[in-house]
Amino acid sequence: MKLDRLKLSIEEVPFKKSLSFVPLINKLKEHKTLNGSLDIQGEAILKLVEEKPELAKVDFNIKDIEKYKDEIHVLMSYFFTPVQYREEIGVVATPFDDQNFYFTPKYLELYGNENLTVEMVEQKEQDKCFKTFSMLFYAYSMILKRFYNFELGLGYLFMYKVTDKLNDLVKYYKLEFDKSCIDISYTGKLPQVSEEDLHKMINDPMNMDFWLETLPLDKFKFSGFLPFRYVDVSQIEVISSLKSQLLEKSSIINRNNFNQLEQNVRSLLELPNLKLGIIALGMNQGNVENPSDFWHGFLDADRFRCEDYRGTMYEEAGMQGMPVLVNDLSKKENPNHVEKALLDEGIRNIAIVPLYNDDELVGVMELGSNKAYDITFSKLRIIKDIIPVFSIAIQRTSEELQNRIEAIIKEECTAIHPSVEWRFSQAASNLLLKKERNETSQMEEIVFPNVFPLYGAIDVRHSSVIRNQTIQDDLMEQLDLVRNVVAKVNEIKAMPIYDQLIYKIDYFKDGIQKGLSSGDEMNVLNFIRHEVEPLFPHFEENGDEVTQTIANYKSNINPELNLVYKRRKDFEDSLGIINDCVTSYLEQEEEKAQSMFPHYFEKYRTDGVEHNIYIGESIANNLSFDRIYLKNLRLWQLIVSAELARKTDHLKKSLPIPMDTTGLILVHSQPLAIRFRQDEKKFDVDGAYNIRYEIVKKRIDKAKIKGTDERLTQPGMLAIIFSQEKEMAEYQRYLEYLIAAGYFEDQIEYHTLEDLQGVYGLRAIRVKVKNGKEEKDVLKLAEELKIEN
Template sequence: MKLDRLKLSIEEVPFKKSLSFVPLIKKLKEQKKINGSLDIQGESILKLVEEKPELASADFDVNDVDRFKDEIHILMGYFFTPVQYREEIGVVATPFDDQNFYFTPKYLELYGNENLIVEMVEQKEQDKCFKTFSMLFYAYSMILKRYYNFELGIGYLFMYKVTDKLNELVKYYKLEFEKSCIDITYSGKLPKLSEEQLHKMINNPLDMDFWLETLPLDKFKFSGFLPFRYVDVSQIEVISSLKSQLLEKSSIIKRNNFNQLEQNIRSLLELPNLKLGIIAFGMNEGNVENPSDFWHGFLSVDRFSCEDYRGTIYEEAGIQGMPVLINDLSKRENPNKLELALLDEGIRNIAIVPLYNENELVGVMELGSNKAYDITFSNLRVIKDIIPVFSIAIQRTSEELQNRIEAIIKEECTAIHPSVEWRFARAASNLLLKKESGEPSQMEEIVFPNVYPLYGAIDVRHSSVIRNQTIQDDLLEQLDLVRNVVLSVNEVKAMPIYDQLIYKIDYFKDGIKKGVSSGDEMNVLNFIRHDIEPLFPHFEENGPLVKTAIQNYKKNIDPDLNLVYKRRKDFEDSLGIINDCVTTYLEKEEEKAQTMFPHYFEKYRTDGVEHNIYIGESIANNLNFDRIYLKNLRLWQLIVSAELARKAEVLKRSLPIPMDTTGLILVHSQPLAIRFRQDEKKFDVDGAYNIRYEIVKKRIDKAKIKGTNERLTQPGMLAIIFSQEKEIAEYQRYLEYLISAGYFEDQIEYHTLEDLQGVYGLRAIRVKVKGGKEKDVLKLAEDLKIEN
């Protein structure tokens, strides 16, 4: 029940109460009268009462408890046998009061241990009157049964949580009481309660003010005593708590939630040293797959791949479908590297529990301890009821993660471009309908026929040459630095071996100066790392000059890569800045272009940025396509390419390594079809004839002007390649307009290209990009009037 809506205006019980042993005495006398005799305990109690008639007082003074301590111990023996007295947590109190007058030793241990925190579970801070409310509820249950023959099933209301401050283990106890030794009397005429009133009370269990008004308690008196027992329900409560936690979202993923799960498992198994691990695993043809950083395993996925788990206790548990328990990893013969890593993490005792959901392996649970034989199969039996809940939680979390990952991929990688989402949704809907009807089903092919392609690229000029030069520069610097180290130590203490090392360094330098070929970089780095760097501790013993040379070497080495990474970093940074600028601008303008007419767009980064565009009626859902949209997009592409060339030129001045860029556009007037390739999760041209378009795209970047050795693509210029004469005329009109608008210099070059492998008869136009202020691309495109 939700106790935050509890209604109670009083803080103390409103009825009279007194301590009395008379109810017990009467009970024993009635039993003797019925049975003719009592057991030894009962007879000794009655004999004691004859000897000590004060014990039979209707109102026993609680202040006399100490005086009759031994006698009361005999009386309470009726409820606590010697074994129960030693083993149970028990207390006896005056009726519905806090006056406890008899305690078992374990009760005193519980409340006398300063390392234990004992607290009521139910709303201890939220509702201060909960204890009074509970006592009234118990009192009413006894009154209704005794006077109105109405059984009020209430279970238990008092629950205590005991936390050990030393190890944070938690135990739970419910409070059970024996109410047979309570007498209830009523002074005056007993109120009558109709069935309707009784039901109204039961239907408002939290409105105790209403109960007190309906059946006042001021004329009732409770005399006797209440024996209480603290019953350990830790296993039930912890398992219930674990199930509730596991049903919450992110119960396994978030570290704080996971730590609470681990602590609850420790309390459940009473193992303060226990460690919990969860890994999402799958089995593929009998092999383990899918470890992920999203899960909290004992071992980091940075150090171990899926392959490392094969042939281990993890795979054994998954294949057998049963827990695998290793009592002491340190005693394993020929331990594999995974087991050695576990020992390094302080795990000696480990259990691997496979997690299955609908007969499919979804993960494993790791239970570990730094003490051998800490975890037993008895422990595993204790947690068997929560294993299915862990399985459900890991499956649900895996699916949630998958959805989130797919959303990120969709947003960042545009694997499914927004312009074609509608087609994928339709295909998925069709598949679902077939499955629901029981038909054989698979994802239908997704093809867009009769679409027009546009291809463009912004490339960094001589990027491979620059990259090789930066590698060469960094290697030479590293060799010079390490040469200085060897020279310095050789000056202090000359040895032939140092001369040999200097010779080897110079040999590598001479080779690198001539050019870096495949394998040169690795040979140099292996030599430095294996033949020289291990000697540094020995070198440092030769004085401060050598130490300074070594420190200078280390200062110039990238700490993560362990090599000189200066010019290469400048190159990568410069390339990254150019590509980021191109990508950002292209994405922004492409978003605007989609408002003209929907089209498929994709980009990919190399040593530059390339883009593919496909436009046609089959892509534009429920929209009529006209060639005016193709012409508009072609003009848009020219404008964007000019703007990108301008931006790259301006950007060049601030780059760590100045780089030139070239612009290229391929024109293809014949419509083609594109098909979504399920295996590659991307679109590709469809059909043997259309493959020629892809071949041309891959080879034109190095095309040369016929009869010369000059590359068509040049810095600061835009090259447009055609395969048909009529295409040139169309683009000539666009360029004439853009020249007048200030995008290009007033000179159009016309070229025939050298034949490429399998590609013949290509023509090209080349124009020089003119510097100037940036224009609003979309407004310019809309202002232009193009005739069909």
């Protein structure tokens, strides 16, 4: 719940309330009248009330609680049976008030234990406001149900975090209440609330001032009491926290973040002695390997490498795909070298959990303890649902490390695609021979003539619009936060200069709400950093309320960037996850595609991922080229594009900001030449005629269907652009087959495109990608199609 949007100008609830046991008494009498009898407990309560009629007062004086504590214990046994009284954390309070008058022993233990810290999960600065808001929300739910027959769905609004200071283990409790013993009365004529008013209220739930104006509460009275139970939701909350942490790019690389993960897993399993380890381990032809050098394991990576884990429980877990649990390492006969080292590290109880991503082993998780039998299979079942998230995290971490290594290689030397390494080696060898003959020379030009290009792209839809919106949202939040600071100071000690600052803040807000222009972000940040933030020390001299408001501002500021960086971070994380998914799958399938026929492949990230492929005899050293390989590669590209559309669509619901992707393929049947440019360390098309191909590539992503304003590229669809009829006929055959294979919906659209600058006569096929889970072997599909020359 975003409390910064909460609007509430009052501090106390505006309705009348009183403690009364009458609702309970009436409830029991009614039940007895309807059913003819009550259970022993109910009869005992009614008999007690007959003996002590003062308990049936409409307004029971809270000061008399101690006097009648034994009698009240009997009344409350209706809600807390003897077993529940002993085992549950419970409390009973006056209606919508902090006057608690009945407690279970575990409640008193919770709040009486000096080693436990109990705090609301919401921000402390807003506790009072949030409590009032929650009470009003609960009250309205009862009023709307009782007087207007309108059900207002409620989850739980109060959440408490309990931290054990001795071991830092954390538990979470949601607060549930029983409203069955509350009577509501109204003095005077009941306000008329239309259905339209009700919908306006529920559409703006955070604006409680609007609710109070629409349906005033000052004539309502709540009589009775509210029993509350603290329900343990630690597993749900800790698992949710773990998932959020693991989505962070540096979740397991950064040591501090990793330590926090370890502490959360301890809390989840309630094991203060637990140790967590994660290692990037894979299996290659039955052998253990570490593809990315990522290592947060129990044993030092400098002392133990992959080959040391062969024949151990680590390899066993990876081979079987199941966790391996050892209850007590010290009791094992003839422990191997790894088990001896673990014992030396104080590990007696250990579980090795394999981590899989797309059915491929990407690593193992270590769970260890210095106490035997700490970790059990029932404990492992608790973390079952977060194992896939750990797998994704280690996969992303491995890829990130590999990208860093590649970046260093690209900076220090040229990154050469394996398919063309032979040609660079040949050129380097020729250069060495010339230098040995004392000939003045430079490295020869590297050109591959007569190659066929394939181009494809998976693009994030409206990424620029979403990026601008996230910047707007973050700037607006920061302006609201800093305005709260200045407004609070002005409220305590009014000065004209504060009014001028508030005017300037509102001026920036109005401008940003209308749209983000070039320079707006820098102007806002410069104003805040140079004109407002330097005044904070002076502001804090005005008391604790101002200091708390400033602390709230600072808590929402990213310490590294010195600005609010929430929605932008969500956008960058979402874009990164999409690109990671696309890149990972593209690289995986491209590696397989090399077995068809060697070809040059390159990819690059924008707001999405684009790829270029060049295939031809000049690239394949000493291999004879046939157009069958080009056709196979085109079919491969179609299938991969469909699978990427499916994967990004499935990924959408788990992203911080859900984003759609579009797919695009450009068909070019004429061979061209590519030349390696030494200055940019990359390949480019060679020759004036071939440059047109590059121009087309750069402009087609915004192409529109002729005679409309509709963009060709659409979410969930694959667009194929071509300029020749024979290309269309070839791709039509592929699509008809892939429709039958379940990759696309059975409808092929044919379109003519609007002319682009310098590009005319383009046409397109568009098909809708069909949802599906089955992934066939991409390379075998060409054989099934029986492509002919």
